[in-house]
Amino acid sequence: MVVKKAGSVAASAVTMAGASLTDMQMLLGPADGCPNFAMRKFTVHAGGHTPHHQHDYEHEVLVLAGQGVAKGPHGEQALGAGDVVYVPANQMHQFQNTGDGDLEFICLVPAKVHQPVSCS
Amino acid sequence: MVVKKAGSVAASAVTMAGASLTDMQMLLGPADGCPNFAMRKFTVHAGGHTPHHQHDYEHEVLVLAGQGVAKGPHGEQALGAGDVVYVPANQMHQFQNTGDGDLEFICLVPAKVHQPVSCS
Numbered sequence: 001m002v003v004k005k006a007g008s009v010a011a012s013a014v015t016m017a018g019a020s021l022t023d024m025q026m027l028l029g030p031a032d033g034c035p036n037f038a039m040r041k042f043t044v045h046a047g048g049h050t051p052h053h054q055h056d057y058e059h060e061v062l063v064l065a066g067q068g069v070a071k072g073p074h075g076e077q078a079l080g081a082g083d084v085v086y087v088p089a090n091q092m093h094q095f096q097n098t099g100d101g102d103l104e105f106i107c108l109v110p111a112k113v114h115q116p117v118s119c120s
Numbered sequence: 121m122v123v124k125k126a127g128s129v130a131a132s133a134v135t136m137a138g139a140s141l142t143d144m145q146m147l148l149g150p151a152d153g154c155p156n157f158a159m160r161k162f163t164v165h166a167g168g169h170t171p172h173h174q175h176d177y178e179h180e181v182l183v184l185a186g187q188g189v190a191k192g193p194h195g196e197q198a199l200g201a202g203d204v205v206y207v208p209a210n211q212m213h214q215f216q217n218t219g220d221g222d223l224e225f226i227c228l229v230p231a232k233v234h235q236p237v238s239c240s
Contacts, residue, residue: 001190001192001193001194001197001205001206001207001208001211001213002204002205002206003190003197003199003203003204003205004203004204005202005203005204006182006202006203006204007202009204027182027204028180028204028206032206033206033208034178034180034206035178035209036156036157036178036230037156037157037180037228037230039180039182039204039228058154058155058156060148060154060157060159060228062126062147062159062182062226064184070121070123072121073121074121077121077123079123082125082126082127083123083124083125083126084122084123084124084125084126084129084147084148084159085121085122085123086121086122086148086152086153086154087121088121088153089155091121093121106182108157108159108180108228110156110157
């Protein structure tokens with residue numbers, strides 16, 4: 001069993017093209033031995049956003065704090081603490097901070113997203 | 121894209137043997153089309169606990185509110201909001217509420233846990 005405080009996990013800026021003012025923490029992932037899915041925490045600072053993109057894996061999101069919108073194929077939906085978002089694979093999406101403080105959410109993905117590419 | 125409020129999701133009492141004063145909400149699961157993992161929210165009321173048990177799948181947990189302990193093979197560790205827990209498959213574990221209010225946490229599991237048994 002691994003127990004840790006989310007605040008103790010190192011944050012790194014998201015440098016993916018299209019991201020702005022966004023940090024990520026790997027709360028539970030390959031380094032913890034998680035075999036099937038990874039729990040990341042994102043902090044989107046005021047004025048920031050994640051990339052507007054799509055990929056071949058899904059997101060399961062829970063908003064912890066702040067105000068924002070989830071932009072999807074049918075427009076934008078307001079987000080606040082306690083809101084849950086499911087983004088299916090291959091669907092365009094973006095998370096934008098529309099408030100004055102940080103927008104904080106966890107976002108889970110299949111483990112393959114964070115595993116090294118094998119060279120067999 | 122699915123967006124919903126966690127508070128809008130129906131809660132049901134956990135009736136598994138060994139559980140006490142615990143409710144579960146399926147925030148994201150098979151009904152939402154989630155293919156790989158399911159996000160559940162547990163509310164353990166004061167004096168309650170989840171079963172002390174083990175199973176062949178892992179847990180990824182984030183504590184949202186309250187006070188409790190995670191009981192594992194090496195004893196108990198205190199839990200509060202913002203704490204993260206990874207329970208590997210086949211490891212004995214239990215979550216106990218040790219506070220006066222509700223202990224609230226999300227707990228993710230592989231999708232197979234909530235999928236119907238196939239009869240092929």
